[in-house]
Amino acid sequence: MPDITERVxxxxxxxxxxLSPDVxxxxxxxxxxxxxxxxxxxxxxxxLENVRMSRTTGRPICQDTGTxxxxxxxxxxxxxxxxxxxxxxxxxxxxxxxxxxxxxxxxLSGKNSGDNTGIDFPTVHFEEWGHDYIQVGLLLKGGGSENxxxxxxxxxxxxxxxxxxxxVRKAVLDAAHKAQGFGCSPGVLGVGVGGDRVTSMLxxxxxxxxPLADTNASxxxxxxxxxxxxxxxxxxxxxxxxxxxxxxxxxxxGELHRVxxxxxxxxxxxxWADRRKVMTIKEGNVALLAAR
Amino acid sequence: xxxxxxxPISEKDIRALHIGDQVLLSxxxxxxxxxxxxxxxxxxxxxxxxxxxxxxxxxxxxxxxGGVIYHCGPVVRxxxxxxxxxxxxxxxxxxxxxxxxxxxxxxxxxxxxxxKGGMSEKTLAACQKHGAVYLHAIGGAATLIAxxxxxxxxxxxxxxxxxxxxxxxxVEDFPCVVTxxxxxxxxxxxxxxxxxxxxxxLLGQ
Numbered sequence: 391m392p393d394i395t396e397r398v399x400x401x402x403x404x405x406x407x408x409l410s411p412d413v414x415x416x417x418x419x420x421x422x423x424x425x426x427x428x429x430x431x432x433x434x435x436x437x438l439e440n441v442r443m444s445r446t447t448g449r450p451i452c453q454d455t456g457t458x459x460x461x462x463x464x465x466x467x468x469x470x471x472x473x474x475x476x477x478x479x480x481x482x483x484x485x486x487x488x489x490x491x492x493x494x495x496x497x498l499s500g501k502n503s504g505d506n507t508g509i510d511f512p513t514v515h516f517e518e519w520g521h522d523y524i525q526v527g528l529l530l531k532g533g534g535s536e537n538x539x540x541x542x543x544x545x546x547x548x549x550x551x552x553x554x555x556x557x558v559r560k561a562v563l564d565a566a567h568k569a570q571g572f573g574c575s576p577g578v579l580g581v582g583v584g585g586d587r588v589t590s591m592l593x594x595x596x597x598x599x600x601p602l603a604d605t606n607a608s609x610x611x612x613x614x615x616x617x618x619x620x621x622x623x624x625x626x627x628x629x630x631x632x633x634x635x636x637x638x639x640x641x642x643x644g645e646l647h648r649v650x651x652x653x654x655x656x657x658x659x660x661x662w663a664d665r666r667k668v669m670t671i672k673e674g675n676v677a678l679l680a681a682r
Numbered sequence: 683x684x685x686x687x688x689x690p691i692s693e694k695d696i697r698a699l700h701i702g703d704q705v706l707l708s709x710x711x712x713x714x715x716x717x718x719x720x721x722x723x724x725x726x727x728x729x730x731x732x733x734x735x736x737x738x739x740x741x742x743x744x745x746x747x748g749g750v751i752y753h754c755g756p757v758v759r760x761x762x763x764x765x766x767x768x769x770x771x772x773x774x775x776x777x778x779x780x781x782x783x784x785x786x787x788x789x790x791x792x793x794x795x796x797x798k799g800g801m802s803e804k805t806l807a808a809c810q811k812h813g814a815v816y817l818h819a820i821g822g823a824a825t826l827i828a829x830x831x832x833x834x835x836x837x838x839x840x841x842x843x844x845x846x847x848x849x850x851x852x853v854e855d856f857p858c859v860v861t862x863x864x865x866x867x868x869x870x871x872x873x874x875x876x877x878x879x880x881x882x883x884l885l886g887q
Contacts, residue, residue: 427683429859432704433820436857440826453757453770453824488769491757534775534798534821560885567881570874572775572799574821621884625877630821631800632702632859633873663822 391472397671398480398526401678402458403489405528405667406450409441410680412602413578413639413664417441420576420629420636430634437629437662452574452663454532455490458512459595461527463519470516473524477514481506490530515592523672527599527682530665531658538573538659540565541591543652553653555614558583559621561655562641566622571631574661578602579618579641582656584648594658597642599666601681611643629662639664684857690748691793693813699860701869705817706855707794710835711750712742715774717846719782721839727789738838738848745850746790750817753779753797755845756828766834768851772824773798776816784808800861800870809864816862818869830856 421434444451460477464470482505484490494508495501506512519525542561544551549564551557562581569575582593606612618641628634639662648654660666668679687695689709699705714722722742725731731739757770776783776797783795784804788811795805796817809815819827831851838848861869 429702429704432683432857432859436820436823436826440820440823443825443829447825449825449828450770451825452822453755453772454822488757491770532822563881563884567877570870570877624884625880627873627877630818630859631870631873632818632861633869633876661822 391469392524392671393476394473394524394526394671395476395480395483397669397676398477399483399487399489400676401526401528401667401669402480402484403448403487404678405530405665406455406484406489407444407448409445409451410664410666412680413662414438414441416602416639417576417662420639423635424629428634429632430628430636433629433632450489450491451665452532452661453491454534455493456530456532456665457493457536458490458506459529459531460512460514461596461599462514462516463521463525464516465522465524466518468524473516474514477512478507481512523670525668525670527668528666529595529598531595532574532661532663535573535577535659535661538569539591539594540568540657541587542655544655555610557653558643558655559614559618562618562657563621565657565659566627566638567625569659570627571629573659574663575627575631576629576636576639576662578639578660578664579622580658580660581641581643582654583643583645585646585654586648586652587654589646590654590656591658593644593646594656597644598658598660598664599668599682600642602640606643608645611645615641615643686855687794689750691750692748693793696793696813696815696864699815699863700865701860701863701867701872703860705858705860707750707796707817707858708854708856710745710850710852711752711796712745713754713756713847713849713851714751715753715755715846716778717842718839718848719779719786721842722786722790723782727785741836741838741850742790742848746792748791748793750794750796751786751792752819753795756849757824758834758844758849766837768828768831768834770824771828771831772822773819773827775799776801780805787812787814796856796858800868806862806866806868809862810866813864815860815864817858818861819856819858827856830854
C-alpha cells in the first residue's frame with residue numbers, strides 16, 4: 391500500500407500558493423483589456439502582484455483557503471480507506487505549515503476543529519480507474535465564491551425558462567448577474583445540466599478542473615460556453631464589481647442524464663484565486679498539472 | 683492615478699473623493715469585524731462605558747477620529763522577538779456590520795471604512811452626513827495587503843480571538859477603491875442597475 395501523505399501536502403501547498411499558469415495568463419489578458427488608469431485595471435494589477443508574491447513567499451494566495459475538495463483516481467487493489475486516512479493526515483500537516491487556514495467549523499456551534507478535519511471535511515471523492523497509478527485533484531474553494539453558487543429547477547414559478555440550451559443560458563446569465571462582484575470576480579463558472587440536485591452540482595464543480603482554453607467535446611455546449619463568457623462580460627460588472635470588461639475568465643458546462651420530471655441547472659462560482667491542481671503519482675515519480 | 687491619503691484624514695479630503703477613485707492609504711488604522719462592532723456599539727455608544735473599558739475607549743476615540751476601520755480577520759504570526767506580524771490580511775464581507783456601522787462612524791468621527799462587497803443605505807447615509815467613504819479592498823489579495831502592514835502598533839481585546847480583535851496597525855500604500863462616497867453615491871448600486879438593464883436586453887425583455 392503506497393503512502394502518499396507527503397505528496398498530498400505538496401499538492402496542497404502548490405494549490406494554495408502557486409496559481410495555475412492558464413489562470414494567471416487569463417488575468418493578465420484581462421488587465422491589458424481594461425482602460426488604463428481604471429479601478430478595474432488597478433484591481434487586476436493588485437491581484438497579479440499578489441499572485442507573484444504568494445508564489446515567491448510560499449504563502450496562501452488568499453487567506454480563505456476554503457473547503458479542500460479532493461478527487462482521487464486509484465488503480466484496482468489500492469485501499470480507498472487507507473488513502474482517505476492519508477489525505478486527512480496531509481490536510482492536518484498542511485494546516486500546521488500554514489498552507490491552509492483552520493477552516494472547519496462545526497455547523498451549529500461554530501467551533502473550529504483547528505486542523506481542517508471534521509465531519510465530511512475535507513471533501514474526498516474516489517473513483518477506481520484502469521491505470522496503474524494514482525491521480526489526485528484538489529480544488530480549494532473559498533466561502534465567498536461558494537456563497538455565489540446557484541441551482542435552478544426549470545421551469546418553476548420563480549424562474550420561467552425552457553428545458554433546452556436557451557433555458558440553460560438564461561439560468562447562467564441570471565446567476566452571473568446575481569453574483570455581481572461578490573464572489574471575487576473575475577471568476578470561472580462551472581455549470582452542471584441535468585442529474586439530480588446533488589449530481590448536477592457535482593458536475594458543475596468538476597468542470598472547474600478543466601483548462602480555461604479547452605474545447606467542450608459537445609459542439610453545441612462549446613458554442614454556448616463561449617457565448618456565455620462573452621455575454622456575461624458584456625454585463626460590465628468587472629473585477630471586484632468595480633465595472634469593467636472582464637467579469638468571468640471562463641464558463642464550463644457539463645451534461646448528465648436526468649429523470650423526465652426534473653431539469654436542473656447548477657452553477658458553481660470559482661473566484662479569481664482559482665486554486666486547482668492535479669497530481670499523478672507513479673512509482674514514486676510525481677507530476678503536478680495545472681488542470682485536467 | 684491613485685489619491686494618497688494619510689490618517690488622520692480631513693473632511694475636505696474625503697469630500698473630494700468620488701466613486702471609482704483609487705486610493706493608497708497610509709497611517710495607523712484599526713481592524714474590526716463582528717465582535718468589535720457589536721462591542722463598540724453596546725459598550726460605548728448605547729452603554730455607559732464601565733471604568734475597566736475606559737482605557738480602550740480613549741485609545742479608540744483618539745485613533746478613530748479622522749481614522750479608518752478595516753473589516754478584516756487577519757492571520758497573525760508572533761515573531762521570535764515577540765513582535766506580531768501580519769501574514770495574510772484580505773478583507774472580509776462588510777455587510778454584516780451594516781447594523782452598527784453608521785453609529786460607529788458618527789460616534790467616533792471615522793472618515794473611512796475598508797472592506798469587501800459594499801454596504802447598504804444606513805452606512806451610505808452616515809457617510810454623506812458625517813463625511814466618510816467606504817473603501818473596497820481587493821478581495822483575495824491577502825499576501826499583498828499583509829505586506830502593506832508595516833507595523834503592529836498594538837492589539838486590543840485579543841480575548842475576542844485573533845480574527846476578531848482590534849489590531850492597531852500602521853499601513854503604507856494600502857490599495858483600495860472608493861465604492862461609496864460622501865455624496866450619496868454607491869458604485870455597487872450603479873453597477874447592479876446597469877448590469878440589470880444589460881441582462882434584460884440580452885434576454886430580449
